[in-house]
Amino acid sequence: MREDVDMAEVIEIRATVGEQVTRDQVREWESRRATVVLRKLASHLGSRGLAELMPGRSVEALLAAPLDVQQTALTELKTGLGHAGIYAMLKRELDVSDRMARAGVALSRGRTKHSVTRLEVPGYSAERFATWFNNLVTVNNEPDMVAACPDHYLLRGLPDGRQEVVETTGGSPMPSRFLVDYTRTEALTIPVDPRYPIQIAGQAFLDDGLTIGGVRHQFLDRDGTLHTLLTVQFPATLPGRLIRQHQWHLAAEFSNWLIVAAPAAATA
Structure with a gap:
């Protein structure tokens, strides 16, 4: 982590979430979410469970610790729980969010909303970063996928090429689970911006194949700077507050991925 922190100090990341915000503001959002998730994990695990996964650490000490x-700690706890542990811990919440997603799709009747975040990083290559990002799923680098945002519980590539995601979307009160198929885009309403030559897009499904949304992340190089147009599609019934909160989610996770990707993606 120290190496990532050092790298973060020399990388300039300009974020726009409706308005331009600072890196400190993004980290403040991330810190608030880290506190929420730490409390959730501590509540589910109890003192014995926490001690089993992280001996010698208390939730009080972690809540008072710096964000990094x-x-x-969050990545260690989630990795220690494993996939089955995450499923078991979040079973009730995932069941409720599954039903809510189905209701949202039905009530939306094909209408959608988009959560949009823009990032600019001088000295980065769009092609190199997109290759690195695609490789996260290809090589199934779960620690880097989970560590990018406190609201990530499980992200992994499946044998059929799809990505499994368990995360809290934006400001939702509970996490959800879905699959992303990067070979399917026919249900996306997110427009292709022809100025962005590199596209990473896919539809999000529930287990029975119901489409609940999707992503289209677009990248270009301009004057030595990587420009990203990050967009997530939701059913139209999703409250605007959650759409706005997911802009911060996108800013946090992609900023952290950009920092980790520096050795492969930076041109300077």
């Missing part, structure tokens, strides 16, 4: 320490 909390990020590491």
Whole structure:
């Protein structure tokens, strides 16, 4: 983590979530979410469970720790729980969010909303970063996928090429689970911006194949700077507050991925 922190100090990331915001503001959002998730994990695990996964650490100490320490602890806890542990811990919440997603799709009747975040990073290559990002799923680098945002519980590539995601979307009160198929885009309403030559897009499904949304992340190089147009599609019934909160989610996760990707993606 220390190496990532050092790298973060020299990388300039300009974020726009409706308005331009600073890196400190993005980290403040991330810190608030880290506190929420740490409390949730501590509540589910109890003192014995926490001690089993992280001996010698208390939730009080973690809540008072800097964000980078909390990020590491959260990744260790989620990795220690494993996939089955995550499923078991979140079973009730995932069941409720599944029903809510189905209701949202039905009530939306094909209408959608989009959560949009823009990032600019001088000295980065769009092609190199997109290759690195695609490789996260290809090589199934779960720690880097989970560590990018406190609201990530499980992200992994499946044998059929799809990506499984368990995360809290934006400001939702509970996490959800879905699959992303990057070979399917026919249900996306997110427009292709012809100025962005590199596209990473896919539809999000529930297990029975119901489309609940999708993503279209677009990248270009301009004057030595990587420009990203990050967009997530939701059913139109999703409250505007959650759409706005997911802009911060996108800013946090992609900023952290950009920092980790520096050795492969930076041109300077």
